[in-house]
Amino acid sequence: MPAKLSDFVLDERVRYGNNRQEDGEDTEQNMNLLLAQDDDVPLSYQEAAKGNEWRKAMDSELESIEKNRVWVLTDAPWNQTPIGLKWLYKIKRDAKGKITRHKARLVAKGYVQQLGIDFEDTFAPVARMETIRLILALAGKMGWLVYHLDVKTAFLHGDLKETVYVKQPEGYERKGEEHKVYKLTKALYGLKQAPRCWNIKLNGVLKELGFKRCAHEQAVYVRVKGIDILILCVYVDDLLLTGNNQAEIDVFKEEMTNKFEMTDMGLLCYYLGIEVIQNEEGILIKQSAYAEKLLEVAGMKGCNETKVPMEAGLKLHKDDQGNEVDPTHYRRLVGSLRYLTHTRPDILYAVGYVSRFMQEPKESHMKAVKHLIRYIKGTTHYGIKYKRTGGGTLIGYSDSNFVTDSEDGRSTSGNVFFYNDCAVSWQSQKQKTVALSSCEAEFMAATLAACQAVWLHGLLEEITVKQQEIVTILVDNKSAIQLMKNPVFHGRSKHISPKYHFIRQCVDKNQVQVDFVSGNMQKADVLTKALPLIKFAEMRFMLGVEDLEGLKPYVS
Template sequence: MNVPNYLWGEAVRHATYLINRVSTRTLQNQTPYEAFWKKKPNIEHLRIFGCIGYAKAEAAHLRKLDDRSRMLVHLGTEPGSKAYRLLDPTRRKIVVNRDVIFDESKGWNWNNHDHEDVNSPGMFSLAIGEFGNNGIREENINSEPENNESENNSRTHQDETDSDRDEESNEDQVDSPVHDTNIEETLPKLRRSRRETTKPGYLKDYILLAECEYERLLLLINEEPCDYNEAKEVKEWKEACNEEISSITKNRTWDLVELPVGAKPIGLKWVFKIKKNADGSINKHKARLVAKGYVQRHGIDFDEVFAPVARIETIRLIIAIAASNGWEVHHLDVKTAFLHGELKEEVYVCQPEGYIAKGAENKVYKLHKALYGLKQAPRAWNNKLNQILTELKFEKCSKEPSLYQKKEKEELLVVAVYVDDLLVTGSSLHMICEFKKGMAEKFEMSDLGKLTYNLGIEVIQSKDGIKLCQERYAKKILEETGFGECNAVHIPMCANLKLSKAQTEKNIDEKEYRRNIGCLRYLLHTRPDLSYYVGLLSRYMHEPKESHGAALKQILRYLQGTQTYGLCFSRGSKSELIGFSDSSHNIDEDDGRSTTGHIFYFNNCPITWCSQKQETVALSSCEAEFMAATEAAKQAVWLQELLQEVTGKLSTRVLILIDNKSAIALTKNPVFHGRSKHIHKRYHFIRECIQNELVEVEQIPGEEQKADILTKALGRIKFKEMRDLVGVHDVTKFDFKLKGEYVGLSLKIEE
C-alpha cells in the first residue's frame, strides 16, 4: 500500500479497533468488545484502511459548478462518535466527517510525487472537525535547516526509484489531483542543518512532559471524572462510589436475581460531581449511580412521571416572610433521596461497573425502590416525602404543591421542597429542631444549618434581614464567555438601540449565543434589572445577527461591574402585597407588539416580576396597559391566595399601581367602546377581579413606576434611578434600614 510513515499511529489505532472486534479462543470465541460491553459489536460501518472516501463538502456559498464532495483517504473511525477519520494528503490534514461515500476498490497513489513529497519528514496539520466542529486547528511548525547538495542528490535518486515503482503500481489506484499551486509554496522545504552534533534536546522535553503529567495527576482530585475507570484511580472518588453502593444496600433498594424470560434490564452508569460551597471551595465528592432511563418503555417500565418542585417565586416569598418576621431559614438535604421512593412496576437493572458480584456475573438486580435516572424516580420520591410530611401533621398548599405548612397554637412552620432540598423556616426554633429530629428518624439527612447557598443563589442572613445574590454564578458566566477581565459599562443596553430579525448582517454562532442567553436567564432569579434586556435578546435565538451579539456583549460588560448586586429583604411590620404594572406600546420592530412588565412586593421586597412580549398587537397605549394589568391581576390573585394559605391570615385586596389613567378607567368601567370593543374577552379578567374585591387599581406617577425598567431600555441616569427604586442593590455595601417593631423568635431551643 506504500502508506507514508507518519500514518503509522493511525494504522495501529485502526488495527486495535479491529482486533477488539475479532473473536478469540481466549475469550471462548467472543470478541473483546463483546466480553466488555456484554453485546455483539456492529461492524457494518467498517471500511478498508486506506481506501478512497468522498466526504461531503459543507463549505458555505458553494457555487453551482463546485464539487459537492472531497476525495480523501479512510483512516478508520473517530473514537467516541459515529464519524470517520479521513486524511487529505494534498493538504496533510485529518478531518472528521459522517457524510462519506467509500470506494473500497481504489486507494490513494502514494508513489506519485509530482505534486507532493508525502514521505518527507514532518507533521501534517490537524483539523479535527473541519466539517462542522468549529474548525479547531492545531498546527506543527517544522524547522527549516539549511539545504545541501548531497540531500538534493539523494532526493533526485529517490524520485527516480519512486517513479519506477509507480509504473508497477496497481492500475486501480487513483492519482493525486493536480493543483496549479507549486508545492514549494505550500510546504516548507526541509534542509540538512550545518550545526555541530550535540546532545539531543528532546530528552529535556520528555522530562518536562513527565513533570506536567505528574502535576496534572495531582489535580485530578479536583476534576470530575468521565467514567468509573478514571474515578477508581483517585481515593476520594473511590470512597464516594463505595458510599453510594453502601447507601443503596442499606436502603434495601434491590435484590440480585436471575433475569426473567422476556424482561430487559436497564443499564447503569456512574456520574461524578464535585459539590461546592458558596465561596467555591469543595464541599464533597459525590458519586451517583444512575439508571439509563432513556431506554424505559412507557406503560411497561413506568407510567406517570410528574413531580412538583417549589417555584423560585415561592422561595423568594418564603424568604421575604422570614425576613419580615426575623425568622431563620434552615437548609436540609435528604441523602440518596430517590432511593426511598417505592416502585410499583417491575424494573430490572444491570450490575454496576466495578461492583459485579463474583460468581453471579449473569444475574441482574430487581429494584424495590427507585434509582436516580429512572423516569418515575422523582414522582416516587415525592410521593414518599408527601407521605412522611403528612404523618408529621403538615398540610400541603393547594396553590403550591411543593409547599407545606404546620400550625401549633400561634406558631407557624413552613417547608419548601425542591427535589431533595428542604428549606425550613418558622416562628419557633423549637419547632424547626423538632422537625429536623422527625425527618432524621425517617431518612438519612444532612443538616446544613442556616441557608447560605441553594440553587446557585447565595443567601446572607443577619438579624436585620436577608440578602440574595448570584455573585459566584455571575463570575462563572464572565469567565466562560471570556469577559472576566473586560471593562465594565454603566447600563446593559443603549436606550436608542433598535433590534430586529430582518437586519442585513452576518450571522453569528447560534449555539454560543443560545448558551449565553440561557446562562443569563438563570441569573434573573435575583436580577430584575436585567429581565427586559435578556428577554429582548431571547427573541433572536434563531439566526442571531452581529448586532444581537454586540448587545449581548454589552450586557456581559454591565454584569462585570455589578456582580455583587442582588436583592435585600429587610425586616418590617407591614406585610403588604403591592404590585406595579406597566407596558411599552408598539416597541417590537418585527411585529409591533408591546412588552408587558409587572413586579410585586411583599414588605417592600421584590418577590416576583415578569417582562414578556404581549401575545397580540395593541392598537393604543391604553390597550397595551390594559392587557398588562390583566397579566398582573393573574399573578396578584395567585400570590394573595398562596400568602393566605401559608400564613392563615385573611389578606386584603392586592393593590396594583398603573401610570395610565385610560387603562385604569377601562379596568373599572366598559368605557371607550369604539376603541376597546375588539379587545379579547380574556383580558376582561381584571374587571372581574376588581368587582370581586380581589385587586384594587390605582394611579401612580410615571417617575415612580417601578415596572418601567421591565418594559423598555432606559438611559444611564434613569436606569440607575429605577434600579435602586426596584430594589436591586450591591449586597456588599447595602445597610438595612429597620422599620417598625423588632420581631424576634417566640421560643428558644430547649436543652
C-alpha cells in the first residue's frame, strides 16, 4: 500500500514522537539551536579535562573509535611523520537553550597531509539543492512520507587505502607506550580523504542492498521491486528516504541498522538549515530560523521592513567614490543571503547583483545589502509549497534582460523550472559575453536553460523509473525562438560562440521543446532585473513563494 500521510500519521506520532523530542530535531527546537551561543565551549583539552561532562564525551568518542577498529597501536615509522590529533568540542541544546549533551570529536590535522604521500583523491559527491527540492516535490505530489536518517560517526566506517599514522590523542596516551603511534585502518575525521572513503563504503553497502546509483546525480539511489520504489538521497552522513511502500521503508531502516549505527530522526522536518513541513497540503520548505539568525548577525532585528528586495532601476558601480566598508562583514552578509536563496527565488537576482562588489565594497553597496535584509525582515516566513494537486509535468521559463550591466554591457540570464506547477530549480547568472541584440541575449539564456532541462529530465526519469514528457521551455522573444528552430537564420548567428548552439541540437533531437509565452506571464522575469512593487508581487506569486507562517506538520 502507498505510504500516505493520512494512513501513518498516528503510528509516526507514537513511534517517533519521544525520540524527536529527545534529539531536539523538530522545527521549533532547530530554530533555537541555530540561535544558541556556545560561549562555554572549551578551546583546549586542558580546559575540557576540568569538567566531568567533557571527560565523559571524550571517553564516548574514543569508545566509538575502538568499536569501529579505526586504528592499531604500533611503533613510529622512521620515514613518515605522524599526523597530530586535536579535540573539538560542542554543546548541544534544546529549544529553551538548556544543555542536553556535551559532544567531543577527535579530528586529525589533515592540513599537514601531502598529495601522493598520505592521500590521493578527496572528491565525494553530495546531493545538489535542486535534486533535494525535486525529490521533495515528487514526494509531495505522490503523498509519500520523507524520512531523515543519520549515520553516527560516519567517517569512521570508511576504509583507508593509504598508509597513515597519527599521534596518540592528548590526555589518552598509553602508559609506558607514549613513544608509539596509531596506524589508521579506517578514515578519521579531519583527513582529506575521509569523505571519499565514507562515500565509497556507503556506495558499496547500498549496491549490496539492491540500490542503483543515478547517472544524473551520483548522490541519489533508487531501488525498485515490482511496483515498489525507494528513493535515497545522500548528503555526507544525512540520508533522505522516501517511497511508495511503508513496509519497504521499514525493511530498509532495519538493513541499514545492521550495517551501521544509525539514528532514525523520523519524518523529515529540518535539513541543512531548511525547515520542512509535511502535512495534508503537501510538503512545505522555508528558512525562517536561518533568516532570523541572519538578521541577528547583521544587527538589524529591529529594522523597518521593505516591500521589494531591490529598488527598480538601481545602478551600482565598482568604482564608486564612496567610503569603503568592512569587506569581511560585507562578504559574510552576502554569503548568508546566498544560502537563503535555496528556498527564496524571489531574492536571487538581488543577491547576485550585490555579489558583484565583494572585492572592494563601498557604502552604496552596503546600503543595497541592508535594503535586501530589510526585505527579509518582512518576509521571514516565506517559502515554497510542494502541493499534491497538479499535472506532474516539468516545464521551464527562460528570460534575459538585455544589457543589465552598464559597466561591461553584459546581460543577465534567468531561468526557473517547475515540476507539478511548483518551482524546483532557479538560476540567475550574468552572461559571459556581450550580446549585440536582445534576440542574441535570449538565445544564450535559453541555451543555459536547455542544459538544466536535459539534466532535470534525465534525473526525473531515473528516480521515477518512468518515461517523462519532453520538457517545454517558454521564451518571450519570437526572434530568438525562430533562431533556435530555423537554420535559415544561421547568418544572424554566425558570430555567436558555438557552445550556445547547444539548444538547436536539443530541439533537433526532440530533447526540449521551445514555445512562446507573453512577457506578462514570463515567470523568469524576476530573475533578470529589479522590478517595481506591483510587478514584483505578481512575479513572486507566480513563482509560488508565499507566507508559510503558522502552518504545522503532522508530527510536532
